[in-house]
Amino acid sequence: MTLLRVARHRSRRWFILLGIVIVLGVAGAWVFLHVGTWLVIEDPLEPSPVAVVLSGGIPGRAREAADIYRTGNAQQIWITHPYDVTKELHEIGIDYLGETFYNQSVLLHLHVPVEKTRVLEPEIADTQDEVRVISQAARDAGIHRVIIVTSKVHTRRVHAIWKKMVGADPQLIVRYDRNDTFDAQHWWRQTYDALQVVREVLGLANVWSGFLVKHRGS
Numbered sequence: 001m002t003l004l005r006v007a008r009h010r011s012r013r014w015f016i017l018l019g020i021v022i023v024l025g026v027a028g029a030w031v032f033l034h035v036g037t038w039l040v041i042e043d044p045l046e047p048s049p050v051a052v053v054l055s056g057g058i059p060g061r062a063r064e065a066a067d068i069y070r071t072g073n074a075q076q077i078w079i080t081h082p083y084d085v086t087k088e089l090h091e092i093g094i095d096y097l098g099e100t101f102y103n104q105s106v107l108l109h110l111h112v113p114v115e116k117t118r119v120l121e122p123e124i125a126d127t128q129d130e131v132r133v134i135s136q137a138a139r140d141a142g143i144h145r146v147i148i149v150t151s152k153v154h155t156r157r158v159h160a161i162w163k164k165m166v167g168a169d170p171q172l173i174v175r176y177d178r179n180d181t182f183d184a185q186h187w188w189r190q191t192y193d194a195l196q197v198v199r200e201v202l203g204l205a206n207v208w209s210g211f212l213v214k215h216r217g218s
Contacts, residue, residue, distance in 0.1 A: 039152075039157075040153060042174060042175060043174050048143075049141070051146075053079045054148060055081075056150075059103075061103075061149045061151070062106035064149045067110075068147060077112055078137065079100050080120050080130045081120055082100075120133050120137055127157065138170045144171060148172060151180050151182065151196075156200070160204055
């Protein structure tokens with residue numbers, strides 16, 4: 001009887017361990033399949049004094065901001081100023097006008113008056129910098145609602161950073177480029193999409209940790 005009880009006890013332990021492994025496997029598979037759609041969020045569009053084009057994603061983000069302006073949901077469009085290699089390229093005789101120039105060119109081409117655009121300073125290195133610069137500019141201007149235009153996969157992290165660094169005032173509205181090709185439901189099928197997902201998940205982990213990882217130069 002003693003040996004039988006021992007055998008039964010071991011059998012129960014193995015069944016419990018197997019059950020845990022199965023549950024963890026199913027949970028892991030569910031997370032893997034749904035993380036792409038989880039990363040993409042968007043707020044209802046409401047009129048705001050300003051829409052801001054985050055760096056990257058030329059020309060889609062600027063084009064989306066122009067649409068928001070033309071529908072009367074923003075009175076101005078701001079553009080963040082990322083650090084780039086314009087100066088270094090000029091020093092070796094290569095002309096590059098910088099991302100801000102091309103974003104402004106997109107806006108002008110889409111009939112946003114130049115006086116309705118503004119390039120924010122100082123230069124930024126990452127989204128954390130962008131949120132700091134945007135929120136400070138908004139507060140200086142007495143603005144209490146800001147629309148930020150970014151890519152689909154970047155929307156949740158923008159929200160998380162804004163909540164962590166700024167809070168509820170100014171209010172944040174996040175919108176994404178309508179023509180963004182990110183495939184949230186099948187993100188693992190394309191290398192570019194997969195790299196974006198990994199980057200955003202790591203970025204969110206950094207936000208939740210209180211920005212333990214700093215960008216170079218911090």
